[in-house]
Amino acid sequence: MRTAGDLVARVQLSKKLRINEAKKYVADKLKIGVEELCDPVIMSEVRADLGFGVMMPLGGTPKGLECKFNIARVLDLDINCLNRFKRMAGL
Amino acid sequence: MTKIFTRMGDGSPLEMTEAELRGDIEDGISQAVEKGDVPPLTQEEIEYLVELFKRDDRFVGVPLGKEVILSYDAATLKIKRHALFEDRINALAIYERLLGADTLELCHVDYSYKVLKPIVSYEQATLEQALYNTHAPLFYGAMPNLGLYTQPDGPFPNPMELLPQGRIEEGRAAYDQMVEAAVEDICFIAEAMWESGADAINFDTVGASGDPDFKASLMAVERLRGKYPDLPIMVGMAGEFVLGMHGEMYYDGVRLAGLYPKDQLALAEKAGAAIFGPVVNTNANESTPWNLARTIALIKPCGETASIPIHANMGMGVGAVPVTDYPPVDVVSRASKAMVELCRLDGL
Numbered sequence: 001m002r003t004a005g006d007l008v009a010r011v012q013l014s015k016k017l018r019i020n021e022a023k024k025y026v027a028d029k030l031k032i033g034v035e036e037l038c039d040p041v042i043m044s045e046v047r048a049d050l051g052f053g054v055m056m057p058l059g060g061t062p063k064g065l066e067c068k069f070n071i072a073r074v075l076d077l078d079i080n081c082l083n084r085f086k087r088m089a090g091l
Numbered sequence: 092m093t094k095i096f097t098r099m100g101d102g103s104p105l106e107m108t109e110a111e112l113r114g115d116i117e118d119g120i121s122q123a124v125e126k127g128d129v130p131p132l133t134q135e136e137i138e139y140l141v142e143l144f145k146r147d148d149r150f151v152g153v154p155l156g157k158e159v160i161l162s163y164d165a166a167t168l169k170i171k172r173h174a175l176f177e178d179r180i181n182a183l184a185i186y187e188r189l190l191g192a193d194t195l196e197l198c199h200v201d202y203s204y205k206v207l208k209p210i211v212s213y214e215q216a217t218l219e220q221a222l223y224n225t226h227a228p229l230f231y232g233a234m235p236n237l238g239l240y241t242q243p244d245g246p247f248p249n250p251m252e253l254l255p256q257g258r259i260e261e262g263r264a265a266y267d268q269m270v271e272a273a274v275e276d277i278c279f280i281a282e283a284m285w286e287s288g289a290d291a292i293n294f295d296t297v298g299a300s301g302d303p304d305f306k307a308s309l310m311a312v313e314r315l316r317g318k319y320p321d322l323p324i325m326v327g328m329a330g331e332f333v334l335g336m337h338g339e340m341y342y343d344g345v346r347l348a349g350l351y352p353k354d355q356l357a358l359a360e361k362a363g364a365a366i367f368g369p370v371v372n373t374n375a376n377e378s379t380p381w382n383l384a385r386t387i388a389l390i391k392p393c394g395e396t397a398s399i400p401i402h403a404n405m406g407m408g409v410g411a412v413p414v415t416d417y418p419p420v421d422v423v424s425r426a427s428k429a430m431v432e433l434c435r436l437d438g439l
Contacts, residue, residue: 005160019159064223
């Protein structure tokens, strides 16, 4: 969560992509360069802007499950627990 | 003559001359080539390793752009191992928001699929709550651990008692029954955790009980992927070599006994794994350069041929990391850097 490791890991898991392809997928979706994915200063701003969750979340900002909705939408990924949440909440 | 500082496979400090360093690297490679039927490292790769160990930096890292994912097994268990009696949901938050982990894993302290069956609903409730409070991909993980299926702990006769008596067929029959039972248990837990929202399932220390353990894991992966095509499964091995406890177990026409990482990977891919974690065990009686050269030679073919991500196991006692509870960062960082750069890994 300092950078984009959790996002790249999600893509590796859901699409079985090798590291370079997974990084490119995430960078393209975020509209940033691949080299910026591992920069904690740039990524903390990107994460805050997109509501992906940060290491030190302040009051009034997205956290936990709320962030996963943003991650799923921006990265175009299906996240298992979100489907369960919607099912359980009758959404 | 300048001495090069490194360590033995048990972590104890060691000084070597450059000639001794080269000798150990070449011997480690030879061992891998002979045992694992893999190609030797190139002269350029040998020079890379020599230069890596000659550096006097305390800590080394990969160049910009070569960063990989760091996945973690048994995360909540490891918090407890440090005598930190933290609730598991908080432990996962600590992993991602204090330690910066890329992936998380919820697990029970008794880390085997079999023992989870009576408490699965408690594990599901914890997982469901943890998923609300975390951000990184959350695995549920445990070991296939076929060792728990023999009497008196389990229902089947113990092949380790039958085989020395020459009761080979009875021993093998017991293993066949253990495989069948283990597949049921693994799938029962994995299905429950997937239904509760887990991002992925981790099969940890696969093959710890030899070829029956590996076969049960491959069969479980295949069955789960058939039922849940979107369920990602990470298959992390227990050792570099699948022990032939049964000796005549096959998967997809391949005899499992004696397989090294590149052949283990092929079967994990065939079964439907999403991530494969190869292991090479550290020899405490050899130097870190010897262990690292051997590890790279054995795992490099995985990185070159894989169609799925490869997260090599790099921890105490595996991946050339010394066999000590307190692995020194000088050798851990050298091993990690070299593994990523020479083996084309996707994660550690």
